Amino acid sequence: MKGDVGASPGRDSSPLPDCPSCGDPVSFVTVTGPHTGSASPCGCSVPPGLLERD
Template sequence: MTELPDPEESSFPPCPFCGTPVVSITSTGPHSHSASPCGCELTLADVQELQG
């Protein structure tokens, strides 16, 4: 089993829903975004905050 990195020790921002470090964001439309690697759905506001 692979252990996820501690969000407190990550240089990546935490997912606003589960706290997993967000390594990338996938956008498949103007209102369809998801965080990787956790897969949580994101709003446009979430995406803007994570990129900020």
């Protein structure tokens, strides 16, 4: 198989932040209200701004 697709989700070399609920890498957060949002692709509920980077 070509590459390591799906190997070691959440590994240290991932450029994506980890979901605070499940630990999976988060590609983006969809904001649904002032204090609610949904992490993708895992679908966990997270508050907006929690995964912001400096």
